[in-house]
Amino acid sequence: MFARDRSTLLEMKDRITTFLREYIGGTGYSRGVVGLSGGVDSALSYSLTCEALGAENAIGVIMPSSFSSRESLENAERIVKIYNGVKRIYDISPVVDSFSALLDAASVDEDSRIRLGNIQARTRMIILYNVASEVGGLVVGTGNKSELLAGYFTQYGDGGCSIEPLGDLYKTEVWELARLVGIPKEIIDRTPSAELWKNQTDESELGIQYQTLDEVLFLLIEKNHTPEEIEALGYGREKVDTIVELIEKSRFKRRTPPSPQLRRYNAQELL
Numbered sequence: 001m002f003a004r005d006r007s008t009l010l011e012m013k014d015r016i017t018t019f020l021r022e023y024i025g026g027t028g029y030s031r032g033v034v035g036l037s038g039g040v041d042s043a044l045s046y047s048l049t050c051e052a053l054g055a056e057n058a059i060g061v062i063m064p065s066s067f068s069s070r071e072s073l074e075n076a077e078r079i080v081k082i083y084n085g086v087k088r089i090y091d092i093s094p095v096v097d098s099f100s101a102l103l104d105a106a107s108v109d110e111d112s113r114i115r116l117g118n119i120q121a122r123t124r125m126i127i128l129y130n131v132a133s134e135v136g137g138l139v140v141g142t143g144n145k146s147e148l149l150a151g152y153f154t155q156y157g158d159g160g161c162s163i164e165p166l167g168d169l170y171k172t173e174v175w176e177l178a179r180l181v182g183i184p185k186e187i188i189d190r191t192p193s194a195e196l197w198k199n200q201t202d203e204s205e206l207g208i209q210y211q212t213l214d215e216v217l218f219l220l221i222e223k224n225h226t227p228e229e230i231e232a233l234g235y236g237r238e239k240v241d242t243i244v245e246l247i248e249k250s251r252f253k254r255r256t257p258p259s260p261q262l263r264r265y266n267a268q269e270l271l
Contacts, residue, residue, distance in 0.1 A: 004173065009180045012173070013048065016165050020052035023163055024138050031057040031137030035128050035158070036079060037195070038072030040188050041166060042142040043079045044178045048165055049140050050083040051181075058085045061131055063124045066093045067195045075187050082184075088131060092123045099123070117196030121157025129160070138162035146171040149217055150243070151250020152206060158194075159253060170214040206246075208239060216243045 004012070024032060032049040036042045050058040060080040064073055080087040096119055099105070105115040128139045141161030143153055145168055153159040166174060171192075178188050192202040192210070203209050216235055219225040220243070227244060231237045 004176055006180070009177055012169070012177060013051075013181065016048050017052040020049060020140070020163065020165055024053065027138065027162075029137050031059060031132075031135050032140040032163075033059045033061060033128055033132040033135065033137050034140045035124055035142060036060045036062050036076035037142070038069075038075035038187070039190065039192060040178050040183060041144055041174055043075070043183045043187050044174055044181065045140055045142045045165055046079055046085065047083060047178075047181050047183060050085055055083050055085040057137070058083070059131060059135060059137065060085050060087050061128055062087065062089045063092050063127055064089075065091075065096055065120050065195070067120075067197055067200075069195065071190075072195060075184075075190075078184065079187070082182075090127050092120065092127070095123050096120050113197045117194070117200075118154045118157055120196055121154035121194075122160075125157050125160040132162075140165060141167070143167060144169050144171050144174050146210060146214055146217060147202075148254065149221065149250075150206060150213065150246040151253050152202065152246075153253070155253045170217065171210040172214045207242065212239060213243060216240055220244070220247075 020032065024030065030053065032053050034042060034046045034049055036046060046058060046060050060076070062073065062076045062080075077087065079085075096116075099119045100116055103115065103119070105112050105119060125139075131137075132139050139161045141158075141164040143159060143161075143164055144166045147153055148159075148164075148167060169177065175188055179185075193200050194202065206213065212235070216230060216239065219230045219233070220227075225233075227237070227240045230240050
């Protein structure tokens with residue numbers, strides 16, 4: 001379903017880099033700040049930022065925690081080196097440990113794990129915006145369409161950015177475009193994980209493989225199929241219903257915080 005020919009992928013890449021260049025330039029800034037995790041999404045976002053703005057204007061920020069693997073750190077540094085970009089490294093472990101102790105989020109039950117993951121994501125967001133303020137740039141996000149639609153991100157954490165260049169690429173398309181631009185195979189083929197706690201993987205947390213998630217999302221969003229129509233195509237109804245629920249329950253993450261309408265027009269209607 002997502003196999004793209006080379007010309008289509010090249011067109012996607014060109015549209016993304018043009019968007020990055022024009023949007024960031026239009027704000028009066030010239031630099032992009034990207035959080036590098038060692039995974040394929042951040043590697044691709046950084047690659048496209050380098051192409052759009054020039055490597056000297058692409059700041060790759062590496063923010064390991066106590067759960068970050070050596071392989072992730074090496075991959076993050078490798079990406080900056082490949083593109084001859086600018087690197088910053090901040091160990092967030094002391095900050096996360098302090099917050100975890102203060103908020104009692106260090107135990108191993110599921111609720112505490114999620115809160116600990118959110119603390120890490122929001123700590124990284126603070127660092128990214130601080131770097132952006134320092135260098136005169138915008139925070140460039142690394143979220144893809146699959147994660148955004150499923151709500152698989154931390155609000156005001158990894159979801160906190162000024163521009164989302166991969167936001168209309170499904171995860172499967174991220175892999176394809178990453179191959180096109182030359183992201184190392186070892187990074188593309190790694191099991192997706194935010195490494196927010198020990199042995200975490202994206203697909204186990206979502207409860208569904210990205211390939212299936214993308215196919216169902218594509219049918220729901222791009223083809224406007226009903227769950228019944230998707231089930232008739234051979235997809236298990238339980239999986240389809242799970243994905244629909246993920247979309248519905250995470251709508252608040254994708255919207256500007258609402259306010260009650262007290263006047264004829266409110267600010268949101270004028271934007």
